[in-house]
Amino acid sequence: MRPKKCRQIAFNPQATVFKPTGIPMRLLEQVVLEMDEAEAIRLADYNGLYHEQAGAEMGISRQTFSRLIQSAHKKVAQSLIEGKALIIRNPNASDSESPSS
Secondary structure (H helix, E strand, O other), X not given: OOOOOXXXXXXXXXXXEEOOOOOOHHHOOEEXXXXXXXXHHHHXXXXXXXXXXXXXXXXXXXXXXXXXHHHHHHHHHHHHHHOOEEEEEOOOOOHHHOOOO
């Protein structure tokens, strides 16, 4: 297996936890969205870039970007359809910012 190529991420999300209202976090299953997946959503869906352009922004191929955005879309859909908490995992955030209850 080839090593994972370093991916350029140009934003830091303001919120990292999204959950259904009225249900305590401790009772919810969680879906984890990695930072590169969140960046893929930002570039393709929010900024409206084509996969080739977005891949270039992240320093990855179009094919890799397409796999990344597909994975991100599946996780977001799973969270919405199944009522699970969506956690954006930010490896640069301190432990005090991680979701608990």
